[in-house]
Amino acid sequence: MRFTPNGLARAAVRFKPASFAGTFVALMMSALVVTACGVLLETGLRASVPAERYANAPVVVAADQSARIVADTVDGPEETAYPLPDTARVDAALAAKAAEVPGAATAVPDFTFPVHGFPAHGGTSASATYALTGHGWGSHAFTGTAPTEGAAPAAGEVVLDADAARAARAGVGDTVTLETADGRAGFRVSGLAEAGAGDTAGGDAAGGDAAGGGGPVAWFADYEASVLAGHPGRADAVAVLAEDGTDPDALAAAVGKVLTGSGAQVLTGDDRGEVEDHTLAYAKETLFAVGASFGAIATLVAVFTAAGTVALSVGQRSREFALLRAVGATPRQIRRAVASEALLVAPLAGLLGCLPGIGLAHWWFGQMQDRGAVPDAVDLHVSGFPLLAAVGVGLLTALGAGWAAGRRPARIKPGQALAEASVERQRPGVVRTVLGLAAVGGGSVLAGVAASAAGSDAANASLGVVMLFMLAVALLGPLLARLCAALFGLLLRGGGASASLAAANSRTNSRRLASAITPIVLAMAFASTLVFMHTSESHVASEQLRDGITADHVVTAPAGLPADAADRAARAPGVDAAVSLLDTQVLVPVRGGGETSLQATATQGVSGSGAQLAKVQDLEVREGSLDRVGEGRIAIDGTLATAADVGLGDKLSLHLPDGTKAAPEVVAVYGRGLGLPAVTMDRASLDGHLTSPFADTLLVSGGEAEQLGALGEVTDASGYALAQNVDREFGAWANYVMAAVLGGFAAVAAVNTLVMTVLDRRRELHMLRLVGSTRRQVLRMLGWESLLVSAAGVVLGTAIAMVTLTPMIRGLTGEFPHVPPLLYAAFAATAVALGLAAVTLPARAALRGRQG
DSSP: OOOOOOHHHHHHHHHOHHHHHHHHHHHHHHHHHHHHHHHHHHHHHHOOOOOSTTTTOSEEEEEOOEEEEEEEETTEEEEEEEEOSSOOOEETTHHHHHHTSTTEEEEEEEOEEEEEEEOTTOOOOTTTOEEEEEEEGGGHHHHOOEEEEEOOOOTTEEEEOHHHHHHHTOOTTOEEEEEETTEEEEEEEEEEEEOOHHHHSSOOTTOSSTTOSSSOEEEEOHHHHHHHTTOTTEESEEEEEEOTTOOHHHHHHHHHHHTTTSOEEEEOTTHHHHHHOTHHHHHHHHHHIIIIIIHHHHHHHHHHHHHHHHHHHHHHTHHHHHHHHHTTOOHHHHHHHHHHHHHHHHHHHHHHHHHHHHHHHHHHHHHHHHTTSSOTTOOOOOOHHHHHHHHHHHHHHHHHHHHHHHHHHHHSOHHHHHHHHHSOOOSOOHHHHHHHHHHHHHHHHHHHHHHHOOTHHHHHHHHHHHHHHHHHHHHTHHHHHHHHHHHHHHHHGGGHHHHHHHHHHHHHTHHHHHHHHHHHHHHHHHHHHHHHHHHHHHHHHHHHHHHHBOOSEEEEOTTOOOTTHHHHHHTSTTEEEEEEEEEEEEEEEEEETTEEEEEEEEEEEESSOHHHHHHHBOOOEEEEOGGGOBTTEEEEEHHHHHHHTOOTTOBOOEEOTTSOEEOOEEEEEESOTTTSOSEEEEGGGGTTSOSOOSOSEEEEEESOGGGGTTTSEEEOHHHHHHHHHHTTHHHHHHHHHHHHHHHHHHHHHHHHHHHHHHHHTHHHHHHHHHTTOOHHHHHHHHHHHHHHHHHHHHHHHHHHHHHHHHHHHHHHHSSOOOOOHHHHHHHHHHHHHHHHHHHHHHHHHHHTTOOO
8 A cells, every 4th residue: 555645634734734733743842852862872873082192193002991791692692891990001012012013103102190299399288289290201202292491301300391390490400399109209300391282182091180181291201101100011002103105004904913912902093082082982871871771762752752642633533534434435545544644744843853853962962061971072973864763753653653543433334433533432442451451560560670679670670660651551541541530520529610520521531631641641750750860869879978978077189189198197186097088980790681781880999997997987887897908808888789799708800990800809898889989999909000199088087177288178078078969960960951851842742732632622612602601611621621630640650750769769779769849849830830821821712702
C-alpha cells in the first residue's frame, strides 16, 4: 500500500487546521528534544582539541591515558576504556630511540610539573610564596621559548621567565629557593628566557590546574627534570620533531615501528591535543551521558508524549471517520487518510522543531563550557544526522500512533462506529489492559530488585521502575482516570453544581481525562526524580561532611600547601593534631547491571597516622581500624565495599591516578564516603603517581587560627563544608537542566493536550449555555475539571517518583529521599497553574460572544 497524501487528508488539514495544531506542536517539541540531544551526542563522539603545546611537534609519543577493562557481555568479551584521573607517563629513554628514526630531527622528553617558589629574603608565609610551572629546558625546541640572557641550565640551576624572576626578585647568578616533589632546595639562576606559545598555552601535558600554563615558568636541565617532577626516568610525553620535507604520517609510522612493544602510543594531528588537555576525555563522557543516556530517555518521553497527542487527535475525529464509514469509505481508505495526514504534518513539524533544537544544544553546550565541563577549544558539531533522526522519529511516531488509533474506527461496522462516536467506550481493550498490568508487575518487581540492591545496581533498576510505571499509566489511563474521578468526585460534592458536573463529566469521559492526566504525571515524575535525586544525595553528603570534619581549623591553598605544612602546624602552641590531605581519584572495579566497570572514586592521601586522622576527621568507622592504614593498606566506604564486593581483610584491585595497578588490603570500612572521600590511603602510596605532590587541605585540631595563617587560607569546619558544597554545583546544575528539559517538554505536552480537549468540547460547552448555564458556571465547571486533572497528575507523578527514588537513594546513601517542601510545593503549584491556564484561556475564547 502506498502512503501518499490523498485529497481527503489535504482537505482535513486545510479546512480544520485547529484539529492538527496540537499534533503539530507535539511533534515539533519532540523534534526539538531529539535534535538537541543528538547534536550533543555527535559533538561528544567527534570532540577534539587542537594541539597547543605540541603544535610544532608533528609526532608525539605518549602513554595510553585510559585504563581498560574487558567485561563479558551478551555479545562476548568487550573492552571499555575509562579516562585516568592523572597523567600516565612513558619511559624517557624512548626519546633516544625515536630520535634515530630516519626523518626525525630530534626527539625531546617533555616534563610539566608544579613548583613552589619562596622569596629571596627567606619568608615562608602563604602570601610570600608563589607558584610556577616547571619544564625541562629541552622543550624550548618545540615551544618557541627563547633565551634572553645567560645560559641553559645545568644540574642545580634554573632558567626563569620574566614573571618568575619578578616574583623571586632574582636575576642571573642569584639563588632562588624552590620546592618540588624532590623537596626544597636552592637553585642558581643560570639564565632568563621569554616563554614561547607552547609554554603559555592553557593546557599542558600534565593536565589539571596544578601545573597549568599561563603563569610564571621555570626550566630545569632535562636529566634533572624527571626527578624534580617526582617521576625519575619517566616523561609526560616525547615530542618528535621532523626534518624539513618529512611527511608527519610517515614519520609517525616509522616511530611506531621502532617503539613496538613499549606500550606507548604515537599520535599526530588533533590526537596530540588530548595528551595536553585531559579534561577532553571527561568532556566526552559528559557529552555522551547527556546525548546518549539522557537523550535515550528524553527521546522515549518525546515519542511517548507525541504518540499520545497523535492518538488523541485521531480519537477526537472518530465522528468524522464514522460518517465516512457510513457513506461508504473502506477501512483501507480510512487508514490511508490517517497516514497521509501524518505525512503532511510530521515532516514540517520536525523541520521547524530542529531549529530551536539546535539553539537549545548551543545554549546547553555553552553552559557546560562556562562551568568548565567542556574545554573552550571544543567546537559544537552540527550536521544533518541529528536533524534527519529528529524528523524521522517524529514521522515514524505519527505514523505508528495514527495507525494504532485508527485501527478500530477503520475496522468496526459503520453503525457501531457512529454509536461509539456519540458515547465514549468505557472499557479499554483487552490487550491494552494486559500490557498495562504487565507494566505494573514489571515495575513492582524492579522496585523490589532496586530495594534489595546497592549503588549503581539500585540506580539502574530504579530507571526501569519509572519507565515501566509511566508506561502503565499510559496504558491503564482510562481506568486510573475513572478511579481518580471517583475519589476526587467525593471531595467535589461540596463544591456546588459546577463541581458535581465536573465530577460527572470526568467519570463519563475517562479516556479524555486520561489523555490530559498522563503528560502531567510524566512532568511530575521525571522532574521530581531528577531534582530530588540530587537534593537527597546533596543533603546526605552535606551532613556527612559537616559531621565528618572535627578539626578546629582547615587550611587550604590554591596551588597546594607547602610539603612541611603538617609538621609546621603540629609545632604550633596548643595544636593537638595536624594532618594534611592530598585529594585525588582512583579507579575501582565495581559491579553494576551484571557487568564490571571502573568507577572514578574520590580518594584522600593522609600524611599522619590513623590515630591522628581520627582527631581531625570522623569517618564513622564501622569495621576495622584506621590505625592500620599505611603502605599497601587502605580504608574504604561501606557503599564502595558493597559495589566492589570486598570486605575487611580482602584485597581491592584498583588503578592509581596514573593508571598503575595496585591491590591494597582493606583494613577499615567506614560510613561517610559520600560527603568525604570514599578511599583513604597513606600519602606515601601516591608518590610518583600524581602530577602535583602538594597537599590540598590541612586539618588542625587545637591552636589558634592566627598561628596557621602563614601556611594558607584558614577557615573553620563549617566554612570548609560550604566551599566543598559549592564544588558540587555542576552536578546540581546538570540535574536541574535535565529536569527542566524533560519536565518542560512534558508540561508543554500537558498544556497542549488540555487545550486540544477544551477546543474539542466547544459543541458541549455551547450546549450547556443553551440549556441555561451561565458563562461563569461553565468556566467554573472547567476549573474544577482542571483542578481534578492537575491533582490526579501530581499525586500519580509523586507516587511514581517516590517509588523510584526510595530504593535508589537507599541504595546510594542508606537514607530516605530528601524532598524540600518548598521545592515540591513549587512543582505542584506549577502543575496546577498550568492546568488552570490551559483550560480557562481556550474556554474563554470558545465562549466569547455568547451572552450569559
